[in-house]
Amino acid sequence: MFNIVREEIEWAGRKLVLETGKIARQADGAVMATYGGTTVLCTVVAQKKAKADVDFFPLTVQYQEKTFAAGKIPGGFLRREGKPADSEALKSRLIDRPIRPLFPEGFHNEVQIICTVLACDFENDTDITALIGASAALAIAGVPFAGPVGAARIGYINNELVLNPIREAMKNSYLDLVVAGTKEGVLMVESEAKELSESVMLEAVELGHTSFQAIIGMIEKLAKKAGKPKWEMPKAAPEAAEIAKKVTKIAEKALRKAYAIKLKQDRYNAIDAAKESVNEGLADYLQTHPKLVESAFKNLQSDILRGDILSDAKRLDGRKLDEIRQIVAEVGILPRAHGSALFTRGETQALVVATLGTGKDEQMIDALEGEYKERFLLHYNFPPYSVGETGRMGGVGRREIGHGKLAWRAINPLLPTKEQFPYTIRVVSEITESNGSSSMATVCGTSLALMDAGAPMNKSIAGIAMGLVKDGKKYAVLSDILGDEDHLGDMDFKVAGTSDGITALQMDIKITSITHPIMEEALMQAKQGRLHILGEMAKAIEYSRSQLSNYAPKMTSFKINPSKIREVIGSGGKVIREICETTGAKVDIEDDGQVTVAGVTQESMDAAVKMIQAIALDPEIGGIYEGKVVKTTDFGAFVNFMGGRDGLVHISELAQSRVNKTEDVVKLGDVVQVKVLGFDDRGKIKLSMKAVNQG
Secondary structure: OOOOEEEEEEEOOEEEEEEEOOOOOOOOEEEEEEEOOEEEEEEEEEEEEEOOOOOOOOEEEEEEEOHHHHOOOOOOOOOOOOOOOHHHHHHHHHHHHHHHHHOOOOOOEEEEEEEEEEEOOOOOOHHHHHHHHHHHHHHHHOOOOOOOOEEEEEEEEOOEEEEOOOHHHHOOOOEEEEEEEOOOOEEEEEEEEEEEOHHHHHHHHHHHHHHOHHHHHHHHHHHHHHOOOOOOOOOOOOHHHHHHHHHHHHHHHHHHHHOOOOOHHHHHHHHHHHHHHHHHHOHHHHHHOHHHHHHHHHHHHHHHHHHHHHHHOOOOOOOOOOOOOOEEEEEOOOOOOOEEEEEEEOOEEEEEEEEEEOHHHOEEEEEOOEEEEEOEEEEEEOOHHHHOOOOOOOOOOHHHHHHHHHHHHHHHHHOOOOOOOOOEEEEEEEEEEOOOOHHHHHHHHHHHHHHHHOOOOOOOOEEEEEEEEEEOOEEEEEEOOOHHHHHHOOEEEEEEEOOOOEEEEEEEEOOOOEOHHHHHHHHHHHHHHHHHHHHHHHOOOOOOOOOOOOOOOEEEEEEOOHHHHHHHHOHHHHHHHHHHHHHOOEEEEOOOOEEEEEEOOHHHHHHHHHHHHHHHOOOOOOOEEEEEEEEEEOOEEEEEEOOOEEEEEEHHHOOOOOOOOHHHOOOOOOEEEEEEEEEOOOOOEEEEOOOOOOO
16 A cells, blocks of 8 residues: 655764655655654645745745643643644744755746654754755655755754754753755855854764755665656746846946945936836737846846856945945944944844843744743844835744844853843844845844843844855855845855854855865955944943943842742742832742843832841851831840741840849830841750840
8 A cells, every 4th residue: 555665874873764655645755854863844845836926936835833842731721732832933044044055047947845843752843854854855756856856954063063962961061053955066055153253163064964865865866766857847938038138228227327326226216217118118928928028137147146246356335245235233222222223234124122021921932852041132124114115014924033033142151140130131123224235234233132131141133144156166245235235146044153263153045065275265355344333332332331320120130048038939939929019129039040130110129138148048147137026025125037937036135234124125026236146955045135235
């Protein structure tokens, strides 16, 4: 009944298995990928006819996690999986990015890839398994795909690069790098690092590329045994060459003039005028072959822009290949924000705001491996006005999630620990103008806003986007690319870090691969650009502010004995509720005894700390405390202090002179200063008033 084809290899100490022919047989390609104990079902379905009225490749990648893969039942009222989590959207993008460039230009058939996590062993990450499975499914589906693609994760542990570390080992890694590509070269890199050098990052990419060659060979064997016949690509329309000539004749001069205009909106207006001339001159063709006219105009734009760069090193705005646009960095621009910055680089601008909160503001993440809290949130928004357009305002898309996560990765390695800075941090980046790399503007703006907020950041972090134009052996690496250079170029290479090293690296290639020398040149050119940007940022703020904003909550953190937690909380939360209501502060207590107290004012916080310590801390011999007389007797007075403790001041310890009657010195309700003398044989506290100045 089943015609099962299976390939397996040993890879980084675990078995990798690719199997097809048993499950999802009606899909064009279906592969069950298993690495260790993690299994992902990857399917490919492609429409046999091109999608009408589109001039792009309609590829959809959907990565989805089923909670049964981890032996869990979903939370919520419905008890079933809901809309994709941010982590699923990010992994969908991770799979999409190295696959998309390998489909031929002009292929407009809709293709859908679905990767479903069926088992998770909590050791081997699902993203690498899913990417390999998707590549294998494409390889056997018969679609015109110039793969296969391989992928690997590289860590840096104990000063050594490690292939595919298990999840527990990654906790001690200074690097989390995913690299994907073909036999020839690298197509995609995604990473977070703790200030690693360019040479280490380059070595990590090379290790990944070398290591996944075995995966590519494995997929090729599977495709030979189980692959479907390759689709024939439709031949180019005979009218295409004639239309291209006519478009060039009508629009070339106008487009060259347009691309000499430095301001983006003025340039776009001139390009639109040139396009209108083409539409008028080719009205008949526009009726019969609208896609060919549109394609010819775009190809002409690309030829002009790329040709100027390769032949004359001439960029749209007149800059040199390694020149950075003018930068203006400002901080403290919003009066009530805890921290704010406006970062402007040419026609790209990010308004970034940092808000400090308490432990109650942490985000609860429900992942396959279990629930955890996230104290650093970075949200990126891209409103349509930022590019001078109207558009739909709605939920956050994959692009916004991806750009926000890239900036998060760039900042996270240098963020102070919870012990150093017990605040929950939320950063919002509003892109108010965009013409090239708003994600890197977000990195710069976030660094500035956090310093303005008083978060103890040891160093500033900056980001830069690099581009590439390549034709045969000729190529040019561009620093700080414009939107058009990104759109019509061959590479989007984003590098973020400090003056001492890289914290995040993301690379996407639109051609079949990139070579080692080009990547090395891009990294070194990016370093020079990053150092220049850091210098411009330092003009606004060089070190974190020593004082928090008056509007930020005041917060402190300390530890108590875990055995005292029950006393601080009280029966049914009565005690801690009373502390919060009395002082107006917020109190968070962890299971290990870590206490975080936040108050709107310093006085509110201090009062709550004092009440908690009075309950949780044991009195020290020789310590002086304030207390209240709660009972008088013939032999002395009982004083309540440190919240709920009573001690006896013997009549001989009430005053320096002889006391005949306790009430001669103190009365019920008096507030007095007492010193702890010690404990009697029954553990009762012995106090003294005469040893303390009662002034």
